[in-house]
Amino acid sequence: MPIYEFQCQECQNRTSVFVRTVTSPVNAECGSCGSKDMIRLITSFGVSKSVSDVHAVHNNPNSPDYYMDPRNIGRSTEDKFASMGMEMPSQIRDMIDGAREGDMPGATKDLQPNVNEI
Ligand SMILES: [Zn+2]
Numbered sequence: 001m002p003i004y005e006f007q008c009q010e011c012q013n014r015t016s017v018f019v020r021t022v023t024s025p026v027n028a029e030c031g032s033c034g035s036k037d038m039i040r041l042i043t044s045f046g047v048s049k050s051v052s053d054v055h056a057v058h059n060n061p062n063s064p065d066y067y068m069d070p071r072n073i074g075r076s077t078e079d080k081f082a083s084m085g086m087e088m089p090s091q092i093r094d095m096i097d098g099a100r101e102g103d104m105p106g107a108t109k110d111l112q113p114n115v116n117e118i
Helices: 051-058 075-082 088-102
Strands: 003-008 012-019 037-040
Touching: 075 088
Parallel strands: none
Antiparallel strands: 003 012, 003 037
């Protein structure tokens, strides 16, 4: 379960908020003065961040890091076929598997700016 740490902009009090999933909206409220003017802090226990937290971030399509993980390439396509109860055409399957190995299809490669500089 992810824990977000927030700092109150009114009284600087810090509050940790448990959230059910990384995609849940978080309505942080200061435990000291009740202000909702909270900013999220980068967690101070980053060194001991659990593997599941890392995966939670990487499995969140709204995260800017999502597509940094090649295992997520084509996942939305997989989900789409799965949700329709269809088997993925082997041509698409091969393309996704290839992309995960770093073999980008031509059209996709053009959408990956500065991929060599990362
Ligand atoms: Zn406060």
